[in-house]
Amino acid sequence: xxxxxxxxAGRAAVxxxxxxxxxxxxxxxxxxxxLPSWKEGTPKKVILEFVTRVTTEGAKDFVPVAERIAVFxxxxxxxxxxxxxxxxxxxxxxxxxxxxxxxxxxxKEPFKSVLSGNMAGLKxxxxxxVMELIMAxxxxxxxxxxxxxxxxxxxxxxxxxxxxTYTECVYQPMLELxxxxxxxxxxxxxxxxxxxxFMRPWAESVYGIPPQQVIGSSIKTQFQLRDGKxxxxxxxxxxxxxxxxxxxxxxxxxxxxxxxxxxxxxDGDLQMLxxxxxxxxxxxxxxxxxxxxxxxxxxxxxxxxxxxxKALDEASAKGWIVVDMKQDWNRIFPSER
Amino acid sequence: xxxxxxxxAGRAAVxxxxxxxxxxxxxxxxxxxxLPSWKEGTPKKVILEFVTRVTTEGAKDFVPVAERIAVFxxxxxxxxxxxxxxxxxxxxxxxxxxxxxxxxxxxKEPFKSVLSGNMAGLKxxxxxxVMELIMAxxxxxxxxxxxxxxxxxxxxxxxxxxxxTYTECVYQPMLELxxxxxxxxxxxxxxxxxxxxFMRPWAESVYGIPPQQVIGSSIKTQFQLRDGKxxxxxxxxxxxxxxxxxxxxxxxxxxxxxxxxxxxxxDGDLQMLxxxxxxxxxxxxxxxxxxxxxxxxxxxxxxxxxxxxKALDEASAKGWIVVDMKQDWNRIFPSER
Numbered sequence: 001x002x003x004x005x006x007x008x009a010g011r012a013a014v015x016x017x018x019x020x021x022x023x024x025x026x027x028x029x030x031x032x033x034x035l036p037s038w039k040e041g042t043p044k045k046v047i048l049e050f051v052t053r054v055t056t057e058g059a060k061d062f063v064p065v066a067e068r069i070a071v072f073x074x075x076x077x078x079x080x081x082x083x084x085x086x087x088x089x090x091x092x093x094x095x096x097x098x099x100x101x102x103x104x105x106x107x108k109e110p111f112k113s114v115l116s117g118n119m120a121g122l123k124x125x126x127x128x129x130v131m132e133l134i135m136a137x138x139x140x141x142x143x144x145x146x147x148x149x150x151x152x153x154x155x156x157x158x159x160x161x162x163x164x165t166y167t168e169c170v171y172q173p174m175l176e177l178x179x180x181x182x183x184x185x186x187x188x189x190x191x192x193x194x195x196x197x198f199m200r201p202w203a204e205s206v207y208g209i210p211p212q213q214v215i216g217s218s219i220k221t222q223f224q225l226r227d228g229k230x231x232x233x234x235x236x237x238x239x240x241x242x243x244x245x246x247x248x249x250x251x252x253x254x255x256x257x258x259x260x261x262x263x264x265x266x267d268g269d270l271q272m273l274x275x276x277x278x279x280x281x282x283x284x285x286x287x288x289x290x291x292x293x294x295x296x297x298x299x300x301x302x303x304x305x306x307x308x309x310k311a312l313d314e315a316s317a318k319g320w321i322v323v324d325m326k327q328d329w330n331r332i333f334p335s336e337r
Numbered sequence: 338x339x340x341x342x343x344x345x346a347g348r349a350a351v352x353x354x355x356x357x358x359x360x361x362x363x364x365x366x367x368x369x370x371x372l373p374s375w376k377e378g379t380p381k382k383v384i385l386e387f388v389t390r391v392t393t394e395g396a397k398d399f400v401p402v403a404e405r406i407a408v409f410x411x412x413x414x415x416x417x418x419x420x421x422x423x424x425x426x427x428x429x430x431x432x433x434x435x436x437x438x439x440x441x442x443x444x445k446e447p448f449k450s451v452l453s454g455n456m457a458g459l460k461x462x463x464x465x466x467v468m469e470l471i472m473a474x475x476x477x478x479x480x481x482x483x484x485x486x487x488x489x490x491x492x493x494x495x496x497x498x499x500x501x502t503y504t505e506c507v508y509q510p511m512l513e514l515x516x517x518x519x520x521x522x523x524x525x526x527x528x529x530x531x532x533x534x535f536m537r538p539w540a541e542s543v544y545g546i547p548p549q550q551v552i553g554s555s556i557k558t559q560f561q562l563r564d565g566k567x568x569x570x571x572x573x574x575x576x577x578x579x580x581x582x583x584x585x586x587x588x589x590x591x592x593x594x595x596x597x598x599x600x601x602x603x604d605g606d607l608q609m610l611x612x613x614x615x616x617x618x619x620x621x622x623x624x625x626x627x628x629x630x631x632x633x634x635x636x637x638x639x640x641x642x643x644x645x646x647k648a649l650d651e652a653s654a655k656g657w658i659v660v661d662m663k664q665d666w667n668r669i670f671p672s673e674r
Contacts, residue, residue, distance in 0.1 A: 200593045212592045212594065218590065230615050232589050239590075252558060254591060256533070256534070256548030
């Protein structure tokens with residue numbers, strides 16, 4: 001005689017148990033995985049192993065907290081840099097904002113091209129034109145005034161493709177990595193070719209990185225008394241270009257200690273990676289490779305923005321980790337849930 | 338009939354109790370006074386009140402931890418600057434060390450004067466001579482080599498009057514102040530006219546201030562590959578002078594946030610104090626006045642080293658705290674116990 005009910009009841013109990021177990025495993029996995037947006041694979045494995053090695057007291061590669069310095073390029077490493085650098089979009093918008101006070105711009109390059117939306121004309125003005133654009137839009141005001149202008153712009157402007165604010169075009173896996181490193185006693189720094197005072201107003205709320213841990217290019221400033229009140233005026237003169245071979249110089253200037261981990265995405269990060277790589281002890285060098293045209297962009301050796309050529313070769317030669325965005329990240333932006 | 342014994346016993350008991358009580362009071366005082374080398378008086382009172390005001394949650398003047406930035410001049414504020422700046426003594430010693438490799442120095446100023454101990458001759462060579470001296474002794478090597486040279490020199494050299502290492506010529510009350518502020522969530526920064534890479538090798542062990550919180554003057558450095566290894570070469574060219582009106586520029590460059598407390602001792606700190614003073618909310622500006630020729634030095638308006646003239650007037654006009662070393666400090670150096 002069949003005894004269907006007890007059997008079904010037994011099966012149901014087993015199924016319930018299995019279900020409960022898998023929920024628990026899932027919950028445990030979610031709770032303990034510090035990098036949920038990273039797929040299982042070499043980059044994630046290497047990151048987790050590296051952090052364990054340098055934070056395990058008594059281990060050969062242990063690094064004291066004070067020396068756990070990690071540096072991150074910004075454009076293309078922490079946030080989108082295509083189709084143009086965000087700071088360049090800011091400069092273009094500022095020309096439009098400031099144009100009423102500069103009637104001469106209507107006929108003067110590179111402003112004329114910018115105002116008429118003629119990007120080819122702007123390109124033709126070359127490096128000199130771009131520098132003129134930067135000085136006209138980034139200098140001639142106090143540091144406080146500039147900070148306010150950046151904050152207002154970054155709050156309202158939208159990325160042309162993603163239709164979100166630029167600070168929503170940051171990479172979720174990198175946010176997780178920043179938080180994971182800090183949780184393990186690391187100090188995280190931005191080391192960008194972009195303007196230091198363009199990044200500082202929002203880097204703390206977006207990346208959790210305070211102003212003093214943002215390193216970037218700068219123009220000169222001057223202390224002045226204005227109606228008896230001290231101000232710092234931004235002058236139309238380059239102070240420092242924190243790009244390429246300038247990045248180790250900037251790191252030494254601001255931090256005075258060699259990073260043990262460095263993250264970049266372009267040839268502009270090559271010397272920073274070399275500098276970090278050549279210290280003693282365990283090191284982690286990583287390059288974000290933009291391979292995902294569907295979810296973000298795909299570009300490397302031929303790109304005018306964020307060109308990745310020599311650094312890709314050196315990564316291959318030296319065993320640095322190359323993150324394949326398409327393969328290694330299961331989520332690109334914080335808004336994708 | 339006299340009852341001497343019980344009376345004596347009673348007196349002894351009372352004496353014991355009083356003694357015990359005073360020991361306890363003493364112990365309690367030592368345990369709870371964060372600034373034992375500061376005598377009771379206005380500066381100590383103002384420091385304690387200020388820290389309470391900015392750290393009391395819910396209070397009008399509460400400042401979040403991230404914004405508790407305190408900046409300290411170095412020469413004459415944290416350590417002795419008389420009879421000459423320590424870094425100048427380092428430069429003079431280095432000329433002697435390097436002389437065998439530079440036979441031409443025997444006849445060339447300012448080196449000739451330095452090598453023959455003719456300080457008047459060195460003085461006569463003026464600012465140009467001093468700059469030549471700095472470049473010859475501070476450039477032409479890698480940052481790692483320079484750091485090593487500084488570390489070796491600072492470990493073995495002695496102050497001419499106190500016959501102790503220079504790092505033992507730091508002010509005990511200021512060490513206590515640094516520790517007290519940090520205990521209350523402050524980030525403490527050195528902001529000095531001295532060379533940033535001259536201070537970084539020892540600032541962490543002496544002041545508890547890590548390299549990235551040392552701001553100073555700098556010469557240019559250049560990224561180079563030497564036998565395939567990246568190095569930063571120190572070039573004989575000024576990068577930045579972090580003195581006077583340069584101090585707010587340096588503070589903005591490195592920190593990107595306005596300090597809420599600033600400590601100096603000379604006119605070179607005036608703009609730094611003004612910059613800190615002109616933020617919103619509670620502020621603490623303090624000047625160390627060298628008034629103790631017996632225990633240290635006494636100098637101000639007429640001194641060529643650490644001249645304090647305009648800043649003393651402004652302190653008086655604006656109510657900044659002036660610390661009278663003789664009156665306000667019961668101990669100058671850590672070794673005085």
